[in-house]
Amino acid sequence: MTHTHDENEDLLIHRAVSLNAAPTDWDSLEAMSERDPEVWHRVAQALRDEGELTHAVETRTDVADSTGPFRSRRRGIGFGAASGWFAAAAIAACWFTTLMQTGSAVLPGASRPGTVRESDEMPGVPGLVSNGGASHGMGAATPVSTLPDVLLGTQRAADGDGYEITVMKRSVEKVRVKDLFQLQRGQDELGNPATLPVRFPATNGTEKY
Amino acid sequence: MSDMDDRDTTQRAIAGDRFALETLWRDHRRWLSAVLLSHMPNGADLEDLLQETAMNVCRKIRDLRDPERLRPWLRTIAINTAISAGRSATLRRKVRAMEDTELDPPDPSIGHDDEHETARDTLDRVLAAAQRLHPDYREPLILKSVRGLSQRAIAEALDLPETTIETRLARARRMLRQLLEEKGVPVPPAPRTAPGT
Secondary structure, eight states, rough: OOOOOOOOHHHHHHHHTTTTTOHHHHHHHHHHHHHOOTTTHHHHHHHHHHHHHHHHHHHHHGGGGGGOOOOOOOOOTTTTTTHHHHHHHHHHHHHHHHHHHTOOOOOOOOTTTTTTOOOOOOOTTEEEESOOGGOOSOOOOEEEEEEEEEEEEEEEESSSSSSEEEEEEEEEOOOHHHHHHEEETTOOOTTEEEEEOOOOOOOOSOOOO | OOOHHHHHHHHHTTTTTTHHHHHHHHHHHHHHHHHHHOOOTTTOOOHHHHHHHHHHHHHGGGGGGGGGHHHHHHHHHHHHHHHHHHHHHHHHHHHHHHHHSSSSOOTSSSSOOOHHHHSHHHHHHHHHHHHOHHHHHHHHHHHHHHOEEEEEHHHHTTSSSHHHHHHHHHHHHHHHHHHHHHOOOOOOOOSSSOTTO
């Protein structure tokens, strides 16, 4: 269809379709139709497009009702399949973190903030490792403190009875080891990390790192 | 919800009221999903993007300085979420293309996107045509299709004068019709004479 469009007609049709046309707008449309009877046809087409587009947009945006800042949901495999769950977990985590920072709430099961704050830098040597790790220390680990739990995810229980939350527990333990080594990048000829023994100056027996 | 209620809810959400934030999201998620529909990359999942937008709103609500500017602020969050998803999708496509090159040649029997498009119903084609418009026209037109969202609210969200939005909508309707005619969507035959003549 070829038709020379004029902006005024576009505006009048838009107002008619949006039900915002004033009586003078209708008068103008009537006057236009005297010269070009197809004006009414174009109004009808615009109405039809409006109806179809509204229906299409409404159908697509129905998914909005199942979303929320504190909601998790099930979904199939597809684009970013895991991101929905991740997003829900992160939302809960960010909210709880905010609340904890303001001191108005503590995660269920978490230790009281203040024993060791999340932001506290633990003193230490970067890349410090023991011979065999803490689990192979010379004695049993001594609990020092616990850090606030980190909420990793939430989902409805498979049997529909309640919810399952995945929480990362964090604790600080002290363990005695025989030797200490430090990871040093680029020490061997292949550029692989190599370990170097760490030596502390001898003191009165209270070496610390 | 009145503007006054909206302002009050926004202020409470900024102050950390979880229920106010829920309310805020419930009141705005429909039109925000239309914003995402206008800006989302190909192949993206609207529900995922919405959920991610909700997360970003939750994380950044405290940064909102002026509750009066809630709509443009929410829109910016949604658009940034869509842009970020677009970057990730591009990266995924590149990785997939590299993997495909290394593994098997593409199967010629698998249809091209255009073929799928021909199988879509009219409603999908109308939306697909709207999504092909220039962003200046696409977004107001798709937002106008959200029931209950006024021209004034669209102008507020896009931070533009209402008259500009009206002009864009008027042009967008005409451009949409032209696109639909190009794409062969059935158009009712023109009447030979005007009604009543």
